[in-house]
Amino acid sequence: MKKPFVLFTYAILLAGFMSSCGQGKKSENAENTDTTATAEAPTAPDLPPPGKGSNHFSNVIGWKDGQTPQAPEGFVVTEFARDLKNPRTTYVLPNGDVLVVESQTERKGIVKKVTSAISGKADSEASGKSANRITLLRDANKDGKPELRETFLEGLNQPFGVLLIGNTLYVANTDGIVTFPYQTGQTKITAKGKSIMSLPAGGYNNHWTRNLLANADGSKIYISVGSGSNVGDNGMEHEVRRANILEISPDGTGERIFASGLRNPVGMDWNPDSKTLWTAVNERDELGDDLVPDYITSVKEGGFYGWPYSYYGQHEDPRRKGERPDLVKKALIPDVAVGSHTASLGLAFYDKKAFPEKYRNGAFIGQRGSWNRSAFAGYKVIFVPFTNGKPSGKPEDFLTGFIIDDKDVHGRPVGVTVTPDGALLVADDAGNRVWRVSAKQ
Template sequence: MKNGFVVFTYTLLLASLVSACGQGKKSESSNSADSVASVEETAASTAPDLPPPSESSTHFSKVVGWKDGQLPKAPDGFVVTEFARDLDNPRRTYVLPNGDVLVVESQTERKGVVKKVVAAVSGQAKSGASGKSANRITLLRDANKDGKPEVRETFLEGLNQPFGVLVIGNTLYVANTDALLKFPYQTGQTRITAKGTSILALPAGGYNNHWTRNLLANADGSKIYISVGSGSNVGENGMENEVNRANILEINPDGTGERVFASGLRNPVGMDWAPGTQTLWTAVNERDELGDELVPDYITSVKEGGFYGWPYSYYGQHEDPRRKGERPDLVKKAMVPAVPVGSHTASLGLAFYDKTAFPEKYRNGAFVGQHGSWNRSSFAGYKVVFVPFQNGKPSGKPEDFLTGFIASDTDVFGRPVGLSVLPDGSLLVADDAGNRIWRVSAK
């Protein structure tokens, strides 16, 4: 899609779409760097060598789905099975205290003529689910632990683009795109009918697919962390429309005490604690339209008060040419992420392996779900990669773990995203475009 009227139309409509992006509700807590605590650790010489910006490409995948019996591929020594199918865009999984699995079914909603035309012209409409979000959470129970759930129940419905799920004691938290809700919960429940209580407003929607709001609690349940993606690619709608966005927020379990824990994280979806530490890690989906090799998505430890560059710079002090000279003070203190995981991979899922069923090399390491992106001339992502860790720190480069999602240079079978580790040590992979949950176990 390089020349002609189609390109012009797409560009014009995309610009209109960007300018019409939803604006989040402002609060006293802002994601501007002026509100972020001073950070002693700044950009360092550990940043990878990056090429200069280049021409941007567009290459949406077409989802063709899985045939019966067809499976993704794992390394030797592992078995891949189908844990669940016939779901409606299963974006996220969460393991309850008793081992039940919650599957969050929700998706991007393209509302309005402009968004629908852009999706059709660009090919985006065929790269994933379209239509109305299911706005549902389904419960799966594998009582006999044979890897095949016998119970499947609608656990909670009537939500608004849910994503994050969290249990603290007898309270279930659900992060809609626009609010954090809490519900009374008892272990073993298969359905919640009580009306949720909203305890925190969140900025709704966001650029492209940045509507997801993830949740994570600290060890004693005294704090909740909420990931909120940006409302734009690179702040093109004005930073006044990015309040409380591109952040990880911290609150108390009752919704009070909201503050910015870390900022400058364009779309920090996956969150988890490195085993044996009190260090929060996140997977970040970086910016678009700087060329095939820019900007690398990454996983990184998250420092309290840390600023990670968005939108003014990337990977430390690499200044974004579209924001050149605007905030040299922020560029100077932008922190370098820990591990690059490929440009335009749409790395959204993150789960540390804290069990012992997998071979030694995988223990305490990180699995990253790469949903696959559109802003590259050839496909990148569309797989799960593994990053080895030792003593709470990365000890090697990312390596492929679950592949086989790409069918050709135009088609894909599915798109992996959310990850969870089951009590038996197997790994669950949510494939939202394939409408399946895959289970990977060691032989």
């Protein structure tokens, strides 16, 4: 088993890889983006040569009563909610209510459905229609067990990101941003949503998720939009406004590309020390078991991160060889590699004090687990320590036990959210649970 490695801006490279026992046309994205970010980059890693991809799909069997994932000594894992339908992520409202976003990949068309069934992909995730709803959970007495559960909002279109600014609730559907009026304590929204922005829909595998994050004063909103293909397979004219983090004003105007070349950025959060934007990126497939590492990185304004022409800085993708040497030269190196084909999607910095000191201001990453590898990788939540706003140690396992053997898994963690009382919520979309991890008292 290969060891994890960490790359960070001002430190020595710790090499290795982590596994789990788990178009010749120019890119409009790149041309419309200032890629002249000048911040000093991390050291480039040593990577193996490109190889041939492997497929290994998991079979999700769920959790029996009393079964939970495992956390390190000193922590307690409890079931916060069950019997959900693909809870992808959670969002905590100012009054403590927890919103659980329930949505999933939809295999549309007979060809996709048949291919999914034959390949085994159908067993690794839910099939059928997405729930397209948000469920509200209220734990009024703060005992870690919600007493109230209500359908908060429904009739959405593969929602993922949720954001509250003032009395306006933003929901990121796969095809656009919708706003709703919200009052503190409200348990159900029946008002019709207002569309403030359209987004390109459809995509390769699970690249339909659109996440949301506001800056400190709520004057700007950041939107993560994954690519529509693995490596621009359908032509870059189909990737406009994709593989980007977009920035808009709260009314949906003023759109610009904040950063580009990010194949599938999903999790986003602000580093509590440096106040910089960070994202978790799910990298490309079909270059071998150990290429390309997923990563978390600080996001430089105007930065270009390589997709699809290069990976992990200036390693040119052989499938795009010679097409855009100018962009390859400008590609920034990410900060922290977190394993190849881990499907690292969730990201949350721990800005509370309930956990031991080592976890303060560090990053939790939800790894859903991928399929383009001969052995499972991901299927866990990992932790990366930070000091003074910079990564300061190797990624380490935090929440495990999702993998049963080389075929079966209990679930697949995605969103990670820190609650006001310092617990960590983990959305297990295939296990249809939300787990709560707290420190022993």
